[in-house]
Amino acid sequence: SxxxxxxxxxxxxxxxxxxxxxxxxxxxxxxxxxxxxxxxxxxxxxxxxxxxxxxxxxxxxxxxxxxxxxxxxxxxxxxxxxxxxxxxxxxxxxxxxxxxxxxxxxxxxxxxxxxxxxxxxxxxxxxxxxxxxxxxxxxxxxxxxxxxxxxxxxxxxxxxxxxxxxxxxxxxxxxxxxxxxxxxxxxxxxxxxxxxxxxxxxxSYIDGLLPRQARQERLQDWGFECTCSLCSASAEEVEASDKRIQDIKDLEEEMDKAVGGGDLTTEMGERLVKLYREEGLETYIGHAYTKAALIYAMFGVEEKAKEYATLAADAMAMELGEEAGDVVAMRQLAERPEEHWAWEIRKPRSEEENEQVKKEQEARESVKDEL
Ligand SMILES: C[S@@+](CC[C@H](N)C(=O)[O-])C[C@H]1O[C@@H](n2cnc3c(N)ncnc32)[C@H](O)[C@@H]1O
Structure with missing residues (x-):
């Protein structure tokens, strides 16, 4: 050619x-x-x-x-x-x-x-x-x-x-x-x-949600050794940062599993936001706010769901623009939480509702016994 x-x-x-x-x-x-x-x-x-x-x-x-x-x-x-x-x-x-x-x-x-x-x-x-x-x-x-x-x-x-x-x-x-x-x-x-x-x-030229060693390897492809303030911090600080990144990954995995039916708590969302803040991950914090907002919505905690959904939309709009799907979804959650798919799907039941669920279960079991 x-x-x-x-x-x-x-x-x-x-x-x-x-x-x-x-x-x-x-x-x-x-x-x-x-x-x-x-x-x-x-x-x-x-x-x-x-x-x-x-x-x-x-x-x-x-x-x-x-x-x-x-x-x-x-x-x-x-x-x-x-x-x-x-x-x-x-x-x-x-x-x-x-x-x-x-x-x-x-x-x-x-x-x-x-x-x-x-x-x-x-x-x-x-x-x-x-x-x-x-x-x-x-x-x-x-x-x-x-x-x-x-x-x-x-x-x-x-x-x-x-x-x-x-x-x-x-x-x-x-x-x-x-x-x-x-x-x-x-x-x-x-x-x-x-x-x-x-x-x-x-x-950031790379994905920052990685431990120091992995970030350095990615930046080798760019042909330089990173001397940013985190990469050149003291050994203890780098270790603390790497541990926080691992904690974030572990917590996110635990939350994803829990959403599928395990032990989900609103405290997990709060803990995730805190870890992102402590680690200085402002460029990604929209993702943590989104998770926190969704959990609060699932438990039907209206004020907190709205508050975190607004924080999530504002943060992600900086990265993706107002029209992005994730931003629109969070604005909708902030405005009409009860219309969101996550709304109250994990809401604790009242004594009465619990009684009702128990009766239905017993009825099903007795039918099974009869068969
Ligand atoms: C896109 S340019 C940035 C501007 C560059 N400083 C210049 O003089 O044109 C990328 C280059 O800047 C340097 N650089 C950028 N970020 C760095 C960092 N965190 N640590 C060390 N060198 C860096 C590296 O030489 C890299 O290949």
Whole structure:
């Protein structure tokens, strides 16, 4: 396979332009979409991107952060004012999008010249921003900085990597202060807790609900040893954190079993929320609030079910957006608990009801005896 000009049957609507192609993939450039971007993909995905416009615009004016050098970590972003929980700290459209296929499958020499053609089609400020990313060549710049995104639901052919050069300046932290989400192709970073002036803005590159050793192994794939405050804490602190993570896993397993008919208590939900808080897992706490809300609903404890459902919806909306199914379900539980599937399914019965259930049981047994 070799790089070649696009054949005449590849047509895209203006202002899209087609660059070079290789196999079924081409470079498609659009200087007016977002801040200007290039898509390295198949023509069908150009149509999907077109259906997304107008896009949420990048908010590059007076951001609440500044860029600084950090010894041993390259550059990073730091808050230049207090940032409130739930605030959208930055929002950007991608500069380059590449389908998983060409990034993974093409021979490296063809791939690099294909990528070089792609960046020549970017408006020069975007090209400069892209090239300023860490990494020795274009492949590495994409590999070490881009975000996975699906531009057509979870359809496998829609799996792409999106390069957001401004977002890529953020370092990883195992207990980050920002959550990120991609809607259509716009990337948003949202504060999951209050961030003080001077604090570094961080996201997590991996699943943080893992013990230190497992997190370090995952980050090796990213090519670095993590020096975040949790990973470089004292041995005792790391041990306490690992134990809490194990406790969370054990408790969640116990709760899942108990929901199926075992010993479920509202205290389990409270304990789970407490563990997430103590471990600083703000980015995931929506899941703990959801479990607590459901248990309270099952026992028919209205006030607590509503309170935790609201906390769950607020937390998960930061991660998934207001329209996400889990968020909608928790808003409904908070508003009309009695309509929720979980409502009172585990409510303790009154003496009278217990008496009734016992009588029915005895009646069934006597029928069995007669048979
Ligand atoms: C997406 S970039 C982040 C910005 C980067 N600091 C820069 O100068 O462009 C990822 C790279 O930053 C560094 N990095 C990010 N998080 C780190 C962490 N927690 N500990 C050590 N290095 C980190 C690693 O070199 C990693 O490969």
């Amino acid at each position: 070799e790089l070649k000009p696009a054949s005449d049957d590849i047509q895209v609507p203006a202002p899209w332009k087609v660059g070079k192609c290789i196999k079924e993939y081409c470079n498609f450039a659009n200087p007016t979409m977002g801040d200007g971007l290039v898509l390295i993909s198949t023509p069908a995905n150009v149509d999907i991107l077109n259906s997304f416009s107008p896009l949420i615009k990048s908010n590059s004016q007076s951001p609440p952060f500044e860029v600084r050098e950090i010894p041993g970590k390259g550059i990073g972003l730091f808050a230049n004012r207090t940032i409130q929980r739930g605030e959208i700290v930055m929002q950007y459209t991608p500069t380059l999008i590449v389908q998983f296929g060409p990034h993974i499958d093409l021979p490296s020499s063809d791939r690099e010249s294909f990528y070089q053609d792609a960046v020549t089609h970017l408006p020069s400020p975007r090209r400069d921003a892209f090239m300023a990313q860490f990494g020795k060549d274009i492949f590495t710049k994409i590999d070490r900085n881009a975000f996975r995104m699906f531009i057509n639901g979870q359809n496998p052919y829609s799996g792409h990597l999106g390069a957001f050069p401004e977002v890529a300046r953020m370092n990883h932290d195992c207990r980050p202060n920002l959550n990120s989400r991609i809607e259509n192709i716009t990337h948003s970073s949202i504060a999951v807790r209050t961030i003080a002036v001077g604090e570094e803005l961080t996201i």
